[in-house]
Amino acid sequence: xxxLSRESLFKKFYLESYSGIYYYALSRTGNSETAKDLVxxxxxxxxxxxxxxxxxxxxQYLYTYTRNKCVDYFRHSIVERKMVSAMLKMDExxxxxxxxxxxxxxRRVGAIARNLPDRTRVVVYKCFIEQKKYKEVASELGxxxxxxxxxxxxxLKAFREDLLKE
Amino acid sequence: xxxxYDSNVxxxxxxxxxxxxxxxxxxxxxxxxxxxxxGMETLRDIDAYRQSVLEGDPSVAPDxxxxxxxxxxxxxxxxKERVHILSLVLSAxxxxxxxxxxxxxxxxxxxxxxxxVNLYTASEKPRDVxxxxxxxKAYSVQDSVIRNSLKVNNVKNELSYxxxxxxxxxxxxxxxxxxxxxxxxxxxxxxxxVWVNSSSKLTYPTKFSGSERVVSLIGxxxxxxxxxxxxxxxxxxxxxxxxVFGTAFNIRNYSPDxxxxxxxxGKLSVTSEKxxxxxxxxxxxxxxxxxxxxxxxxxxxxxxxxxxxxxxxYFDNQTxxxxxxxxxxxxxxxxxxxxxSALDLHVRFMANRRDSLPNTLRLLNSxxxxxxxxxxxxxxxxxxxxxxx
Numbered sequence: 001x002x003x004l005s006r007e008s009l010f011k012k013f014y015l016e017s018y019s020g021i022y023y024y025a026l027s028r029t030g031n032s033e034t035a036k037d038l039v040x041x042x043x044x045x046x047x048x049x050x051x052x053x054x055x056x057x058x059x060q061y062l063y064t065y066t067r068n069k070c071v072d073y074f075r076h077s078i079v080e081r082k083m084v085s086a087m088l089k090m091d092e093x094x095x096x097x098x099x100x101x102x103x104x105x106x107r108r109v110g111a112i113a114r115n116l117p118d119r120t121r122v123v124v125y126k127c128f129i130e131q132k133k134y135k136e137v138a139s140e141l142g143x144x145x146x147x148x149x150x151x152x153x154x155x156l157k158a159f160r161e162d163l164l165k166e
Numbered sequence: 167x168x169x170x171y172d173s174n175v176x177x178x179x180x181x182x183x184x185x186x187x188x189x190x191x192x193x194x195x196x197x198x199x200x201x202x203x204x205g206m207e208t209l210r211d212i213d214a215y216r217q218s219v220l221e222g223d224p225s226v227a228p229d230x231x232x233x234x235x236x237x238x239x240x241x242x243x244x245x246k247e248r249v250h251i252l253s254l255v256l257s258a259x260x261x262x263x264x265x266x267x268x269x270x271x272x273x274x275x276x277x278x279x280x281x282x283v284n285l286y287t288a289s290e291k292p293r294d295v296x297x298x299x300x301x302x303k304a305y306s307v308q309d310s311v312i313r314n315s316l317k318v319n320n321v322k323n324e325l326s327y328x329x330x331x332x333x334x335x336x337x338x339x340x341x342x343x344x345x346x347x348x349x350x351x352x353x354x355x356x357x358x359x360v361w362v363n364s365s366s367k368l369t370y371p372t373k374f375s376g377s378e379r380v381v382s383l384i385g386x387x388x389x390x391x392x393x394x395x396x397x398x399x400x401x402x403x404x405x406x407x408x409x410v411f412g413t414a415f416n417i418r419n420y421s422p423d424x425x426x427x428x429x430x431x432g433k434l435s436v437t438s439e440k441x442x443x444x445x446x447x448x449x450x451x452x453x454x455x456x457x458x459x460x461x462x463x464x465x466x467x468x469x470x471x472x473x474x475x476x477x478x479x480y481f482d483n484q485t486x487x488x489x490x491x492x493x494x495x496x497x498x499x500x501x502x503x504x505x506x507s508a509l510d511l512h513v514r515f516m517a518n519r520r521d522s523l524p525n526t527l528r529l530l531n532s533x534x535x536x537x538x539x540x541x542x543x544x545x546x547x548x549x550x551x552x553x554x555x
């Protein structure tokens with residue numbers, strides 16, 4: 001492989017997967033500079049080993065490497081252990097196809113979320129994004145904790161159901 | 167959403183604890199959603215939802231084209247040399263011939279992360295080697311004024327006072343000043359060769375006269391002194407005085423706790439001007455000062471102290487902290503060790519000084535026990551964790 005074609009192949013891979021892996025790292029670490037660093041690390045590793053890697057499973061490799069870096073990022077933080085084990089469990093069995101479909105899935109779920117009834121959408125945002133406790137959300141919105149939980153369940157069902165429809 | 171996860175464990179539990187005590191909900195709903203493979207899919211949906219929200223936040227949006235430009239510059243670069251394994255031909259130091267690059271850690275203490283340590287801070291001062299005259303005029307070594315008065319070796323970009331026009335003029339005093347990351351070789355009037363390391367100053371007469379040949383040094387230099395039994399060669403360096411007749415040695419005195427005089431060949435005596443204590447060195451010995459201001463003479467592998475003048479970053483069983491500090495000095499980058507337990511790791515490492523920093527860091531990273539990353543003008547060093555790729 002000539003230097004020039006090696007670089008142009010890599011560049012193509014880089015440009016097409018950058019956003020996906022960056023958002024992945026961002027969702028795991030919560031910090032955009034950290035995400036950029038981890039992602040750069042991963043791409044650098046792939047560049048170095050570009051000839052040796054199987055080009056059919058590059059996305060998988062990219063995500064696995066980045067995931068490990070994210071896990072390691074939390075290694076010294078006791079509070080994040082649950083996050084780490086959830087991360088590991090979630091991404092464990094994903095093959096190359098699933099990684100390619102990630103962005104597709106994100107778009108799908110994003111669209112469903114935007115179409116949820118207003119109250120449900122707000123509850124979901126407060127719980128999953130602002131990471132507030134059910135108690136907090138309940139008191140903020142003036143509803144019961146059970147009502148909060150019901151909104152969550154409905155949202156999760158909506159995410160799943162749409163997939164079943166396909 | 168530039169928010170670090172400082173949330174309470176319970177909050178994350180909020181989602182997985184959905185199934186607990188929900189009387190008002192259909193038990194089947196919960197089971198279906200949260201158990202087994204479905205539970206995993208649900209977690210993934212939540213994950214996807216969170217990412218979809220992030221993707222809608224312009225404050226964290228990435229710019230792949232821009233990132234590519236930076237990445238390419240740092241990690242690819244069209245004019246950077248590839249990493250070579252160099253065969254080594256050693257001259258004055260007298261060791262074996264071709265050496266392959268060996269990487270392994272010799273000693274590892276228990277994993278015990280501590281606070282970060284700043285090993286080296288990059289400087290923004292100019293990077294030209296300068297010669298300062300007695301009148302106080304400073305000239306770059308590239309300046310034609312200098313190059314016209316001295317003998318210039320254009321191939322190696324070296325200057326020599328011996329056999330130059332300066333010999334016909336009155337003796338005066340010059341100072342060679344090197345910035346960070348640049349070392350320079352100069353030949354003095356008597357033929358003594360001096361490799362001056364980065365961040366150093368060597369003061370010397372343009373013509374030696376009198377009963378002694380005296381120079382003074384701040385920083386580090388490697389000397390191959392031209393033999394003259396009638397005239398001692400004396401180096402004053404930060405309160406110590408090294409005297410030789412004809413020999414090869416290295417003096418390093420950047421700071422009180424980083425001071426070494428290492429003799430490669432010949433004979434050398436070194437005196438502390440403060441305590442008046444003297445020691446005589448034979449080849450293979452290194453003199454440093456201990457806490458009480460007394461000389462401490464040890465046997466060393468002189469390569470560790472002198473290989474720099476041959477153009478190598480060379481460390482054989484040195485601590486990671488001394489390795490990283492020298493790398494910071496040479497490339498003029500900040501070095502922060504985020505895991506102080508890594509400082510005591512012993513390392514065997516060699517690289518070409520002319521190699522790019524990313525390549526040198528890549529070599530460092532193939533040492534299995536450490537992880538070195540770079541961000542902007544700073545290198546971060548820590549231990550590599552067990553199942554890290």
